[in-house]
Amino acid sequence: MSITYSSIADDRPVSAEAYAAVEAATENRRALYVPSVLEHAAELLTSLWAIGGQHSVPPAQWSWTSDMALGALDLAACPYERDSDPERTDAQVASLTGHLLRALGSQEIGLTAQLGARRASVVVERGPATPRGGRRGDSNIHVAILDDVGWHFAFSDEAPRSMPVFAPASPAGAYQVAEIVRAFVDGELGDIFRR
Template sequence: MDTATDTAPEGPVFSTEAHAAVEKAANSRRSLYVPSVLEHAAELLTALWAAGEKHGVAPADWGWTTDLAGGTLDVVARQYESAPKPERTVEQVLALQGHLTDALKELGLTARPGSPGVIVNRGPDTPRGGYHGDADIDVRIYSDGGWAFSFAVDRASVMSIVAPASQAGASQVAEIIRAFVRGELGNVFRP
């Protein structure tokens, strides 16, 4: 075997069409997705389309019967939204919160430990939220689930962020929070 010519590609392998289909499906969901999750779903969708083609089913043929891209995204997202059994320990949750805090600070945001999440100071372009429209942002990783954020007030709406429960996932969550704080996402909490 010649290792110079037989190298495996690094990272996920997916078609641009599959990625576009997954992104379109993500836009119709009530969660936000980090890039690595979208790539994971696109890789699976590419493989499903390839399996279908082996049986004479073109990728476009799936549309008349099912939302294969959306179903693929939902199946992949479930892997990130449910904690492994047993649940994460307090130490694991605190470590992930620490990674998130560090990543947020690296992006120029002011973040501090909260109870039980990480509190991020709002910016001038952050959508209005909270009783007076001036609430900071509360970002959490659950011991029995995934990432989420809300305005840091009682009974605030919660938006899930589908991301790995890892240091790399925390960095990707931080990117989404930065976009929210800068007003780039708009108010994702509006129906």
């Protein structure tokens, strides 16, 4: 599941068809993907199609291989699912959480958020269009990055039932996560936990 973004980087070889195929492949996963991960997957798929073309296999002939876009998506998201790097330090987790908190409260995103009870979490106030969730249906949103895995969000009283968000563990990644959380709070993504 993803938000539709039209900002494909002009300096990278990404075909619109590959981006659309990768974006469609997100429907087969119970996760969210930030634009940079989608663009990376589309770049990979574009390259695979180009290599196929060098062997007289045009992209249209790849249509029988329905998992090609999904494979590219999985490969692009892999580094963000479980970090291959050593665990993040407490200082790194605190820094990323701070970047997320600032992004959520920025003028562009405009959500009300505060640090959560756990050091790596932020609680975001729900909005009028936020899908119902939590024990009483009115829970706020809990967003976190952990020391050994990537970004996740959930209703604040259902944190064990979280939705992974594939995004870099960086200030830019924190901003993209904040954009996805904003789209969820504003009701643009629907009830992604029930799909």
